[in-house]
Amino acid sequence: MSQRVYLDYNASAPLRPEVREAMVEALAIDGNPSSVHAEGRAARAAIEAAREKVAFLVGAVPANVIFTSGGTESNATALAPKTAADPLFVSAIEHPSVLAGGRFPANAVRQIPVTGNGVIDLEILAGELDTHHFEGERARALVSVMTANNETGAIQPVSEAAAIVHERGGVLHSDAVQAAGKLKLDLAALGADLLTLSAHKMGGPKGVGALVLRRGMEVGPLLQGGSQEQRRRAGTENVACIVGFGVAAELAVADLEKVQAVAKLRDELEAGASAVTPDAVVFSAAVPRLPNTICLAVPGTKAETLVIGLDLAGLAVSSGSACSSGKVEASHVLSAMGVTQEIAQGAIRVSLGWATEAEHVERFIEAWGALIKRLKEARQAA
Numbered sequence: 233m234s235q236r237v238y239l240d241y242n243a244s245a246p247l248r249p250e251v252r253e254a255m256v257e258a259l260a261i262d263g264n265p266s267s268v269h270a271e272g273r274a275a276r277a278a279i280e281a282a283r284e285k286v287a288f289l290v291g292a293v294p295a296n297v298i299f300t301s302g303g304t305e306s307n308a309t310a311l312a313p314k315t316a317a318d319p320l321f322v323s324a325i326e327h328p329s330v331l332a333g334g335r336f337p338a339n340a341v342r343q344i345p346v347t348g349n350g351v352i353d354l355e356i357l358a359g360e361l362d363t364h365h366f367e368g369e370r371a372r373a374l375v376s377v378m379t380a381n382n383e384t385g386a387i388q389p390v391s392e393a394a395a396i397v398h399e400r401g402g403v404l405h406s407d408a409v410q411a412a413g414k415l416k417l418d419l420a421a422l423g424a425d426l427l428t429l430s431a432h433k434m435g436g437p438k439g440v441g442a443l444v445l446r447r448g449m450e451v452g453p454l455l456q457g458g459s460q461e462q463r464r465r466a467g468t469e470n471v472a473c474i475v476g477f478g479v480a481a482e483l484a485v486a487d488l489e490k491v492q493a494v495a496k497l498r499d500e501l502e503a504g505a506s507a508v509t510p511d512a513v514v515f516s517a518a519v520p521r522l523p524n525t526i527c528l529a530v531p532g533t534k535a536e537t538l539v540i541g542l543d544l545a546g547l548a549v550s551s552g553s554a555c556s557s558g559k560v561e562a563s564h565v566l567s568a569m570g571v572t573q574e575i576a577q578g579a580i581r582v583s584l585g586w587a588t589e590a591e592h593v594e595r596f597i598e599a600w601g602a603l604i605k606r607l608k609e610a611r612q613a614a
């Protein structure tokens with residue numbers, strides 16, 4: 233059997249070999265990073281070295297990087313009423329961990345609509361902030377706008393959103409889980425007050441992430457009961473995963489141009505697929521997208537059929553958002569973009585990354601052609 237082709241980097245990118253090596257070495261560190269003895273100090277040093285690398289990835293101060301168990305926890309930590317007043321404003325295409333509202337009550341989460349191209353409508357955001365009367369001691373808004381969408385790859389106007397929010401005295405959080413390692417990220421240029429990162433989307437291990445704060449910003453801990461992470465996140469640090477995250481961040485900086493070059497392969501894949509299925513709809517194609525992502529649907533064909541057919545042919549892609557696999561309902565992102573249920577149910581996401589080669593794209597186009605032909609024949613025979 234020929235080698236499998238993995239094209240699901242937005243769900244989780246393969247671990248980079250350098251990361252694995254550094255993690256194996258870190259697993260040999262016996263100490264608890266909070267201990268004062270030499271073993272403890274070795275663990276602490278490993279964490280602090282990683283913190284510097286993660287901070288450098290986004291132009292932040294190392295002391296303002298809080299290590300967490302991943303993007304989900306970072307989002308839950310960031311979205312805290314302690315930072316701002318009700319309600320919380322989020323774009324309608326956020327990851328479910330943002331839509332859930334963190335520590336805000338569910339009925340205090342307001343969704344800001346997106347355009348048909350999957351980009352937040354800034355006029356509506358400004359209007360909502362202008363008309364809302366914030367009450368209480370922290371009478372300011374908290375707004376969450378992701379840096380780039382995980383399903384369509386659509387890049388969001390975060391710095392423009394930040395200007396709108398800041399002009400009105402509010403705070404902006406951005407979930408940069410999918411953008412990190414694919415776009416150049418700078419906390420100051422983005423204008424974000426809080427930024428969420430996750431290691432496993434950029435070749436690091438699963439189960440570790442960070443919440444990055446701009447200077448002067450503070451959040452209350454989600455997990456309490458320990459002084460770790462400057463009392464911002466209790467619990468003994470996951471030393472090996474944090475070390476792996478640091479190496480992944482370092483490689484993301486060094487290889488940014490290489491990763492961005494997958495845009496050429498993505499475009500070839502898009503052209504190849506569209507040649508076979510000219511009626512395919514490519515979502516967010518008219519706006520700037522992540523260089524590695526394509527989300528497309530073939531009218532009349534179910535996403536599961538395509539995902540399973542491609543899987544049997546040796547290729548891994550996902551339907552809608554693969555963050556929670558096995559789900560069959562249409563994506564909330566596509567629904568927010570006004571895509572009909574019928575079309576949205578056929579949407580698959582193909583996402584490339586650091587190890588994708590031209591040959592993988594050729595394999596996809598070949599498999600796509602064969603699968604579509606088979607499905608057509610089966611339909612005709614029925």
Ligand code: PLP
Pocket residue numbers: 242301302303304305327329378381382407409410430431432439440441555
């Ligand atoms: N935010 C976005 C945009 C994502 O794509 C994901 C993916 O799962 C997450 C947050 C959650 O990150 P994690 O898997 O590290 O919890």
